[in-house]
Amino acid sequence: MSQLHYQSGFANHFATEAVAGALPVGRNSPQRAPLGLYAEQISGTAFTAPRHSNRRSWLYRIRPAAMHGRFAALPQT
Numbered sequence: 001m002s003q004l005h006y007q008s009g010f011a012n013h014f015a016t017e018a019v020a021g022a023l024p025v026g027r028n029s030p031q032r033a034p035l036g037l038y039a040e041q042i043s044g045t046a047f048t049a050p051r052h053s054n055r056r057s058w059l060y061r062i063r064p065a066a067m068h069g070r071f072a073a074l075p076q077t
Helices: none
Strands: 038-043 056-061
Touching: none
Parallel strands: none
Antiparallel strands: 038 056
């Protein structure tokens, strides 16, 4: 039987990283994120939803979303 590997997390909150040490330990939005990354939070919940229903994702990016260029549609293939 192969050895199973599980994601760390509790109550369906998971953490994955492409480079070891890229995620901050013990906090979501540190003043300085590891490896010089920018912390951003994306919320997919309505403002009027109860707090226990909130769903969100923390992203740690090389560049902030505000620095990305304009949307450009790709040709259909």
